[in-house]
Amino acid sequence: MAWILDLDGVLWLSDEPIAGSADAVARLRGRGERVLFVSNNSSACVDEYLAKLERVGVPVQSDDLVTSAQAAATLVEPGETALVCAGPGVDEALKARGVRTVRDGTADAVVVGWHRDFDYEGLTRAAKAIMAGARLVGTNDDATYPTPDGPIPGGGAILAAVATAAGVEPTIAGKPHAPMAQLVRARVGDDLAGSTVVGDRPSTDGLFAVALGVPFALVLSGVTKEGDLPVEPEPTQVAADLSSLVV
Ligand SMILES: [Mg+2]
Known part of the structure; x- marks a missing residue:
């Protein structure tokens, strides 16, 4: 199982870190949870994402990062x-x-x-x-x-x-489509029970959770705002941001 986290709108907005998200990842890891970072952003190279993650206080191994560029390559x-x-x-x-x-x-x-x-x-x-x-x-x-x-x-x-x-x-290739789902399954292993997808966009992250058969936690720190609710697919949880989701 794993926490499957979107990047844009969850950890940062463009180059601005979202307050509290790095600490929330640290809390998850402190409980022994695996955190996988899954982004539809395909523009930058893996090392650039790892450097950016490090900069915002979230050190990540390349094995725990999945991008839509990698999904497209398949x-x-x-x-x-x-x-x-x-x-x-x-x-x-x-x-x-x-x-x-x-x-x-x-x-x-x-x-x-x-x-x-x-x-x-x-x-x-x-x-x-x-x-x-x-x-x-x-x-x-x-x-x-x-x-x-x-x-x-x-x-x-x-x-x-x-x-x-x-x-x-x-x-x-990317979320919520099958190539990305296959890549995530390959990284996490077939047993996704207990996993959660966290994202800011129901049309990609929410449907991706549906494709993987796991709950969807919607955060309102990206493209979806309070006034957009209710949304489809219906999230299992709604939180202002990752920090208030992971308490
Ligand atoms: Mg996003």
């Missing part, structure tokens, strides 16, 4: 070529799997994730590769991404642009 076979329309985290995960990555030309798959330098040229390269036969893989379909100044467009917004231009339906 949808591309070793030896295949992928056109990357995403951040460096996707490049890293694909290369670790033995996939050749390119930014232009033809490919077996186009992998789309959130990246700040997305532009019309990148959209064109991605759409052309798909029209030439590549399949479309999205790291995640989150419409927005929470920041201290409110939500900004997320990976799902970029994915929608590529899918619309190419006229295809994507296969999506």
